[in-house]
Amino acid sequence: MQRxxxxxxxxxxxxxxxxxxxxxxxxxxGKQSLPIALVSPSPExxxxxxxxxxxxxxxxxxxxxxxxxxxxxxxNQIKKLARLELSETLGIxxxxxxxxxxxEVQWKNGSLGCPEPGQVYxxxxxxxxxxxxxxxxxxxxxxxxxxxxxxxCTKN
Numbered sequence: 382m383q384r385x386x387x388x389x390x391x392x393x394x395x396x397x398x399x400x401x402x403x404x405x406x407x408x409x410x411g412k413q414s415l416p417i418a419l420v421s422p423s424p425e426x427x428x429x430x431x432x433x434x435x436x437x438x439x440x441x442x443x444x445x446x447x448x449x450x451x452x453x454x455x456x457n458q459i460k461k462l463a464r465l466e467l468s469e470t471l472g473i474x475x476x477x478x479x480x481x482x483x484x485e486v487q488w489k490n491g492s493l494g495c496p497e498p499g500q501v502y503x504x505x506x507x508x509x510x511x512x513x514x515x516x517x518x519x520x521x522x523x524x525x526x527x528x529x530x531x532x533x534c535t536k537n
Contacts, residue, residue, distance in 0.1 A: 463512040466531040482513040493524040495534040
């Protein structure tokens with residue numbers, strides 16, 4: 382039995398000795414006692430905390446930029462994305478599409494108020510927007526979930 386413990390004790394002693402030497406060397410040299418990163422970041426690089434913020438439109442964003450700030454999408458961004466979705470889906474030139482109304486809504490489920498037959502949807506409330514657009518004197522409706530997914534709907 383004692384012969385089986387000898388290698389384990391030897392490995393543990395060497396590990397402790399290695400950590401002790403690394404700590405001593407780091408303190409002696411005025412450096413950190415143990416390395417945190419193998420590659421030191423450049424002065425311009427910024428590492429932000431990985432937390433999230435829920436924006437008023439229901440989307441979640443992380444910290445970004447040199448000051449690690451939360452940046453929520455603006456209503457103008459929602460409008461741009463809605464116009465782009467209508468243009469790409471129906472082939473209408475962007476120049477002909479105008480925004481008539483943007484309304485913040487709480488959708489009952491993942492269909493975003495536009496259920497399609499045979500589809501299965503998340504059965505949870507989804508914050509989003511109901512956007513009314515106009516092109517060639519005709520009204521179109523875009524429903525959005527979290528300000529990220531957009532859907533052209535035939536009814537308001």
